[in-house]
Amino acid sequence: MAYQNLNDEDEVLFKPIYETGRGFYVLVAILVAIFLFGLGCYIRQLILGLGVTGMDEPVTWAFYIVDFVFFIGISHAGTLISAILRLSKAEWRRPITRMAEVITGIVLAIGGLHPIIDLGRPDRILHLFERGRLQSPLLWDVTSVTAYFTASTIYLYLPLIPDIALLRDRGGKLQNFYKILAWGYQGTAKQKHTLERAISILMVMVIPIAISVHTIIAWIFSMTLQPGWHSTIFGPYFVVGAIYSGIAALLIVMIVFRKAYHFEDYLKEIHFQYLGTLLLIMSLLWTYFTFAEYLTAFYGHEPEEMRVFLYKFTGGYAPFFWLMVFCNFLLPIIILSNRKLKKLPGILVASIGVVIGMWLERLIIVIPTLANPRLPYPTGIYIPSVTEISIFAAALSAFALGFMGFSKLFPLISIWEIKEGRLQSVHEVSKRLREYLPGHPEEKQVEASVKAEI
Amino acid sequence: MKDRTIYIVQFITLSFVWILAVSITWWFIHLVIVASELKDAQTASISISILAVTIFWILAGVLSYVFFGLHRNAKAGA
Amino acid sequence: MKKFLILIVTVIGFAAGIYTMRGAIDKHYEFTQPIDFSHYVHASKYKIPCIACHQHVLFGARAGIPNIEICGACHSTPMKKTPGEEQVFGYVKSHKQIPWYSIYYVPDYVYFSHLRHVVIGKLDCKLCHGDMAAFTSPPITQFLKIRMSNCIDCHQKRHASTDCWQCHR
């Protein structure tokens, strides 16, 4: 289908939908290959049993659960950040929200599948529906992840409707598809009002749902009696970690697609600066939580707690632990608090570091506790098998594929919100600013001073 | 494609959300019944299900509100 | 567009089909028992009680299928000349067990005890096996399908225990 250049102001944002380069197909082919390999490994695991993984007797939860917590954590990027920014009327949110929401949707679908991959008998999954026991945190988890997935998909879809209507009105490829999804949106005032009302209800709802999801995932661990897990701060600790890794993932995606699709005009340095600052704050918050968590364990000096503690600090998992501290604490703080380093490459490095660090954090939380049971059993170190690693790679490539697929169907930056920002927000913001200020400065005066400032 | 068919398909996609909400409600009622039959964690089941079911109904409600709102307020003839 | 509709309809139809078929998928027996045994002749005509041949019922979990030791007790001398009896003689004389096919079976993780049901519970055999005395040829399907829901229904009706461990092991 030929690319229809309608000379729209925001033509760049439409371009990826109609034009696809060769590099894209090559990348898709590679990712599909990785994904298929992972799928093959999973089928092998289905046939042979969970023995093909590296899990053993005390370490009965490993890679899959780590990945599950990690992916669900990433999902908080999305909706939470976009909802908070929308709610606080932060004007710089406009080009960011869509990507954040897409991350959430895709990552939740992938992460939500991980517990099923982890099951010994996935064929008996129906037992959960027939004989489920609501006292089990696993069932809370099923419920909350489903709720979050539904909510975040709707929250992704509603702000997408005006953009779909734009695509529909352009004509071109997939007419019927866009016609169906646009839900008859024509941009009348009443329609806009309906949509905005629904979005504002949703963004209020999405925040508690998102927080509950990760709190519940933390509770899966902290509801047990195990040393290193049985901790009251696990809920907020996981939520903080989730938002932290979410922002980092969002930054990576933004930088990658800014480069690939030439969004330089939309994702400006300032967006990265703001998000970078947010990342820095979350990094400090995360460090604070980690410090509080480990200090209480250390100071209490319970023998079982100490065994897990020492295993992390000096034992078999020490390299991972200190790498995590480096990735999550030192690296972002060094880069993000330094004005010279806080440029795009620096932020990219910090974000990648944080994503790796947060994955390690999940690993550090899940495995050392299981590897050090209360009774003196002989334990070895857990080594993941090829199956587990390739399924993780497949999950990552599924994420990339999902994101790329989305970018070929819908604009990655909310076009109507950008347009709306141009038309209304400048005026609205200056009006709002005047409300904050003491006294009654006249409009003209403000405009004059704004111009003088520029 | 005719507008009529498009509307029907849109309606079907919307109904999926309702199917989800209703089936989750049904599922939770079933679980509460099982819990009370077996006298096993009834209060937990009831409180959790009330919470979860409300969320799904609100979500489905919001989506339907948008759907009908958009269609009602569309320009005439389109 | 039509394709899309067709797809949806097929998916829904498929799901509904699987749901309804879930219970209907049964094991089909395609065999004939080695001897055309008539329960009618034994139980109805000559009024032999069930436990006369199915003796294990009184002592343990498995009912057991009566074999040449029991058959031979009566059929050591010819009574009536039928092809079936000839076959029994053949097995009895050569001390070969009759290769009966077992129709009723429970999975190994289920503990079903005939002793418990017949002796302690005092249940009629007909309840699960039907009126065998009316059969002129050996049965080829289960009368009461062996399925957990059937067990639970009956246990609930008769206020027997529905505790999992009573049957599962």
Added chain:
Amino acid sequence: MAKYGMVIDLNKCTSCQACVTACKLENNVQIVSPDDASEGRTMFWMKMLTLKYEGDYPNVKPKAIPRNCMQCDEPPCIKVCPVRATYKTEVGIVAQIYPQCIGCRYCMANCPYTVKVFNWYKTEQPKEVEKCDNPDVSVRPKGVVEKCTFCVHRLQIAEEKAKAEHRKLQEGDYVPACVEVCPAKAIYFGDLDDTNSDVSKASHDYRAFGLLEELGTIPKVRYLNAIE
């Protein structure tokens, strides 16, 4: 209703591991291949737990105690099971219903005693023991969690026999395989609620203790401390 419990007298126990072997054979517990064992996938319902090593190198004396499922009165494992595959029966035995288990291994993660074992592969016994399979106990399929059940199949049969004979279940009618086989008679087993039973008396002995009692799991398997 009876409440079955076990008391293991460490004074009498010689760590001969007869109970371990008896348990494996009685319950068809899989004998894993050496490769799997080296990966840490050995399967034991009754296991010798080496608490500490006494003495220095040539004269090391390991202090091992037999450890099976503690059959807690407040089991942490049943709380977290999402499908009711594990639950406490009315006789106090924590049962594991294999056909119901979906293999999420949450109960294993929450068991402070780490007594549950998982079927990593399809059960394939070595040829030598294939014919020793106990028909009273099912062979667990791959992907489910299993654990010591106090040989509950023996209770099923014993209860049935007693009922058929119109009498009550007596002490000694039902004993697990490990109790039956113990050459030192170090394991007492029976009804904890019956104040006259040996096990009930032993559990109130001054030497009695439970593993990790401080967690509030109320283990029904108790130990009598060894006195040197």
